[in-house]
Amino acid sequence: xxxxxxxxxxxxxxxxxxxxxxxxxxxxxxxxxxxxxxxxxxxxxxxxxxxxxxxxxxxxxxxxxxxxxxxxxxxxxxxxxxxxxxxxxxxxxxxxxxxxxxxxxxxxxxxxxxxxxxxxxxxxxxxxxxxxxxxxxxxxxxxxxxxxxxxxxxxxxxxxxxxxxxxxxxxxxxxxxxxxxxxxxxxxxxxxxxxxxxxxxxxxxxxxxxxxxxxxxxxxxxxxxxxxxxxxxxxxxxxxxxxxxxxxxxxxxxxxxxxxxxxxxxxxxxxxxxxxxxxxxxxxxxxxxxxxxxxxxxxxxxxxxxxxxxxxxxxxxxxxxxxxxxxxxxxxxxxxxxxxxxxxxxxxxxxxxxxxxxxx
Numbered sequence: 457x458x459x460x461x462x463x464x465x466x467x468x469x470x471x472x473x474x475x476x477x478x479x480x481x482x483x484x485x486x487x488x489x490x491x492x493x494x495x496x497x498x499x500x501x502x503x504x505x506x507x508x509x510x511x512x513x514x515x516x517x518x519x520x521x522x523x524x525x526x527x528x529x530x531x532x533x534x535x536x537x538x539x540x541x542x543x544x545x546x547x548x549x550x551x552x553x554x555x556x557x558x559x560x561x562x563x564x565x566x567x568x569x570x571x572x573x574x575x576x577x578x579x580x581x582x583x584x585x586x587x588x589x590x591x592x593x594x595x596x597x598x599x600x601x602x603x604x605x606x607x608x609x610x611x612x613x614x615x616x617x618x619x620x621x622x623x624x625x626x627x628x629x630x631x632x633x634x635x636x637x638x639x640x641x642x643x644x645x646x647x648x649x650x651x652x653x654x655x656x657x658x659x660x661x662x663x664x665x666x667x668x669x670x671x672x673x674x675x676x677x678x679x680x681x682x683x684x685x686x687x688x689x690x691x692x693x694x695x696x697x698x699x700x701x702x703x704x705x706x707x708x709x710x711x712x713x714x715x716x717x718x719x720x721x722x723x724x725x726x727x728x729x730x731x732x733x734x735x736x737x738x739x740x741x742x743x744x745x746x747x748x749x750x751x752x753x754x755x756x757x758x759x760x761x762x763x764x765x766x767x768x769x770x771x772x773x774x775x776x777x778x779x780x781x782x783x784x785x786x787x788x789x790x791x792x793x794x795x796x797x798x799x800x801x802x803x804x805x806x807x808x809x810x811x812x813x814x815x816x
Contacts, residue, residue, distance in 0.1 A: 598680075694714070
């Protein structure tokens with residue numbers, strides 16, 4: 457009788473864990489993934505992988521005895537331990553950095569607020585309005601006449617140095633070099649560390665024909681039912697646009713980007729986040745949609761008139777309502793199609809993620 461050989465469970469799980477973890481760290485270094493906190497929460501997958509590897513080998517390699525590979529198990533446990541230490545240290549550092557007024561900021565609420573209203577400022581069609589907000593929402597609404605009207609709700613924790621400072625600060629609105637500038641409350645240099653604890657939510661009415669530029673740090677940008685040219689640069693937060701008649705350029709680092717019924721050309725780019733463009737009207741302009749890590753969705757009527765080029769480096773391009781004549785499927789998927797005479801053009805590009813195209 458021939459003696460059974462021996463097979464080890466553990467090396468494959470360890471190798472896959474190192475490969476996947478290394479790829480995630482590489483994407484983080486390249487800026488495609490902003491936060492690694494979620495990675496630590498997946499550590500039980502390593503334990504599951506060892507168990508699956510053991511049972512699969514027991515079934516598939518019945519002529520061999522299957523045992524756990526002790527060095528691999530020890531290395532996996534060491535990875536879990538180091539990950540837990542790193543995660544705990546990052547939380548401690550974050551809590552120290554956010555300490556204010558004797559209470560960590562993430563445990564405080566913005567339970568103090570006050571309203572602020574600026575005098576109307578005249579602005580003509582073709583002029584530029586620049587809005588700069590570090591922390592808080594910017595909401596743009598259609599305005600009548602030839603004036604910009606700005607109101608704000610300024611919030612802070614109910615106690616501590618930020619609360620003492622917030623009553624002394626007002627946003628600014630002024631003309632400078634032919635532009636109208638709207639800025640957040642100016643925190644003195646001596647109190648610059650309190651900037652993140654003062655949140656300013658703007659509501660701004662804008663006449664048609666104005667060129668609007670929004671620079672947002674952390675917070676949502678919302679605009680609807682306006683005939684303006686709009687350029688938005690955001691760091692963290694969603695951008696939500698509905699029925700903007702002019703050209704739009706919207707770029708953010710992290711967050712969702714949604715554009716409904718675009719009336720002009722569109723550039724929508726995000727580093728980490730989803731992009732959704734949906735139109736009830738035919739599309740025939742120029743549309744450039746790009747996400748380094750996320751999902752892109754494009755929905756439009758069948759009587760749109762444009763050339764479509766869609767590319768995903770790692771995921772699938774799914775198509776609904778058009779002939780599925782793609783030569784590829786899965787990683788590095790591509791899709792090309794022309795609606796009508798191809799008057800306009802839509803370029804969709806994803807690094808890590810999928811693309812969905814729906815035509816009704």
